[in-house]
Amino acid sequence: xxxxxxxxxxxxxxxxxxxxxxxxxxxxxxxxxxxxxxxxxxxxxxxxxxxxxxxxxxxxxxxxxxxxxxxxxxxxxxxxxxxxxxxxxxxxxxxxxxxxxxxxxxxxxxxxxxxxxxxxxxxxxxxxxxxxxxxxxxxxxxxxxxxxxxxxxxxxxxxxxxxxxxxxxxxxxxxxxxxxxxxxxxxxxxxxxxxxxxxxxxxxxxxxxxxxxxxxxxxxxxxxxxxxxxxxxxxxxxxxxxxxxxxxxxxxxxxxxxxxxxxxxxxxxxxxxxxxxxxxxxxxxxxxxxxxxxxxxxxxxxxxxxxxxxxxxxxxxxxxxxxxxxxxxxxxxxxxxxxxxxxxxxxxx
Amino acid sequence: xxxxxxxxxxxxxxxxxxxxxxxxxxxxxxxxxxxxxxxxxxxxxxxxxxxxxxxxxxxxxxxxxxxxxxxxxxxxxxxxxxxxxxxxxxxxxxxxxxxxxxxxxxxxxxxxxxxxxxxxxxxxxxxxxxxxxxxxxxxxxxxxxxxxxxxxxxxxxxxxxxxxxxxxxxxxxxxxxxxxxxxxxxxxxxxxxxxxxxxxxxxxxxxxxxxxxxxxxxxxxxxxxxxxxxxxxxxxxxxxxxxxxxxxxxxxxxxxxxxxxxxxxxxxxxxxxxxxxxxxxxxxxxxxxxxxxxxxxxxxxx
Numbered sequence: 001x002x003x004x005x006x007x008x009x010x011x012x013x014x015x016x017x018x019x020x021x022x023x024x025x026x027x028x029x030x031x032x033x034x035x036x037x038x039x040x041x042x043x044x045x046x047x048x049x050x051x052x053x054x055x056x057x058x059x060x061x062x063x064x065x066x067x068x069x070x071x072x073x074x075x076x077x078x079x080x081x082x083x084x085x086x087x088x089x090x091x092x093x094x095x096x097x098x099x100x101x102x103x104x105x106x107x108x109x110x111x112x113x114x115x116x117x118x119x120x121x122x123x124x125x126x127x128x129x130x131x132x133x134x135x136x137x138x139x140x141x142x143x144x145x146x147x148x149x150x151x152x153x154x155x156x157x158x159x160x161x162x163x164x165x166x167x168x169x170x171x172x173x174x175x176x177x178x179x180x181x182x183x184x185x186x187x188x189x190x191x192x193x194x195x196x197x198x199x200x201x202x203x204x205x206x207x208x209x210x211x212x213x214x215x216x217x218x219x220x221x222x223x224x225x226x227x228x229x230x231x232x233x234x235x236x237x238x239x240x241x242x243x244x245x246x247x248x249x250x251x252x253x254x255x256x257x258x259x260x261x262x263x264x265x266x267x268x269x270x271x272x273x274x275x276x277x278x279x280x281x282x283x284x285x286x287x288x289x290x291x292x293x294x295x296x297x298x299x300x301x302x303x304x305x306x307x308x309x310x311x312x313x314x315x316x317x318x319x320x321x322x323x324x325x326x327x328x329x330x331x332x333x334x335x336x337x338x339x340x341x342x343x344x345x346x347x348x349x
Numbered sequence: 350x351x352x353x354x355x356x357x358x359x360x361x362x363x364x365x366x367x368x369x370x371x372x373x374x375x376x377x378x379x380x381x382x383x384x385x386x387x388x389x390x391x392x393x394x395x396x397x398x399x400x401x402x403x404x405x406x407x408x409x410x411x412x413x414x415x416x417x418x419x420x421x422x423x424x425x426x427x428x429x430x431x432x433x434x435x436x437x438x439x440x441x442x443x444x445x446x447x448x449x450x451x452x453x454x455x456x457x458x459x460x461x462x463x464x465x466x467x468x469x470x471x472x473x474x475x476x477x478x479x480x481x482x483x484x485x486x487x488x489x490x491x492x493x494x495x496x497x498x499x500x501x502x503x504x505x506x507x508x509x510x511x512x513x514x515x516x517x518x519x520x521x522x523x524x525x526x527x528x529x530x531x532x533x534x535x536x537x538x539x540x541x542x543x544x545x546x547x548x549x550x551x552x553x554x555x556x557x558x559x560x561x562x563x564x565x566x567x568x569x570x571x572x573x574x575x576x577x578x579x580x581x582x583x584x585x586x587x588x589x590x591x592x593x594x595x596x597x598x599x600x601x602x603x604x605x606x607x608x609x610x611x612x613x614x615x616x617x618x619x620x621x622x623x624x625x626x627x628x629x630x631x632x633x634x635x636x637x638x639x640x641x642x643x644x645x646x647x648x649x650x651x
Contacts, residue, residue, distance in 0.1 A: 035461060083441075139642045141635075145586055149635050152579065153628040160624035278445060285442055318460045323453030330446030331432045334439035 020332040049310025058192020060306035067298035068201040069256025070280025073249035075289040080245035081225040083144040087277025089151025090250045094121035094257030096158045099268040102179040110182030125254015126247040133243035174270035185263040195263035209291040360495045367606025369561035373584035374598045376557030379550035384530035388444035391581025392451030397422040397559030399455040402566035406471040419559040426555025434544040470571045502564045514595040
């Protein structure tokens, strides 16, 4: 990826992706054939289940929304060569921030209160992640480890709020009190859970793309990502771009978590966002850290989950088959050999 | 006297708790020194925990069960290593893949074999033997009560630390492994293959993580999904906190053992929400990392 990009690189990485998907889907089919008593039906539901009705389809699209936000957050950090392993905590904290604001203002105007809640999610997510950037600049503490540790603490603290002060005694689930009705985001695809936050996700992807590729700050961030020493000689304040990508990434994670509460759940469930941070890393890498690629990458992930869910509801396959398929994609997605191979074969032609 | 009555069980359990951290971290040290970031310790430990207890229950033989469990886990670390080294994939992502694969695969296998995704109990599994020491050693005041009376894996972990120290610093293999991490080109110019050393490092980490996992499940005589519960991540932190040396890792693991032992003790006695107490080890780690780098910076300054 160094130097000038050739048009062939894009095609080669697509070929690599196609090979990876073939391996992953091949393994899914093999597992279904081994494990299921009705393999034909299971394969049908795994691959086509998400498209059989609007309910499944809408839920699949909705499941991609938080992945878009965490994928964008990770892409911004990776582009700047900053590693944020605290996505899990940042998403969860965003959910908490929204819940706290909305429960604190039970009768506020839906739009203004919601806006305030979203701002709180941005601030909290960004603040938590920014802390790791600050530690890195101030004491040279590895941001990768510290963001993971802080996130682990945040998960536990949010759990405390859900099971402690915010607990809904009338609800058997581990969840907070429900948010007031005026805060519910508009549904787009009833009866599925798809809501207005999907449009925000697309907007966020476009804005992040513009910010990274067209703005001055975005340019300096990318420069620091390519070569920090060189950027320092070029007069860029390098330490600023250790903290800023963390803050932006954390804010995007927090936003994703907050919109999940506002749009999908209207209540803060214990563990509602678990996995979003990790999967965000994978989504960003499938998209090769390109903000515009994050949307299709998130859809791919959501599709695998939705397929596994549809298969599980209609037969004897466990949902975990999705995480196996996803892990196979992880294993091969960054394999340079695959895309190199594609490049070489074309050159021979 | 009242102090030691509190301190003895407290330190005794700290030594027991630190063992999985110590084992995983020592294995992870080999990959770390070979220049690979091993975030898969968590998944390898989980896979080891599942395979060891399952094989121990089906064979009825503890030693054979753990051995087979270790082999399966090493296969997973082989997959991790091969994709990373020979397919030139990003080690970070393949590490995540290993973790995700382990958590999905163990639950799926558990569902297929035992028909549940929850806790699986193995009531008939043989217990881990406690190492017998001469009575005179056991009777050393304080030290005897803390250091002895643990199961064999605890002592095995100390032995592994000693062996690792010798291997890393005193053998050609250890030198070349470290050389791979410092400068691959040197190893290539010696006519050796750096990838091979990295792969062996991965396999070693699979071995020790499986042992760490086996201790979790066999002591409990049960498998719980996600039983590794972040221990692999803490082990990774212990490598850095221990300044990438076996002795440092021993100290770092002991600190984690102490803080978790304290959490367990405090949960029963102090009126703090349990979530905050569980967060305590992570907090200690962050503080320790900051203090360590402040100390290092001030030393460099003078």
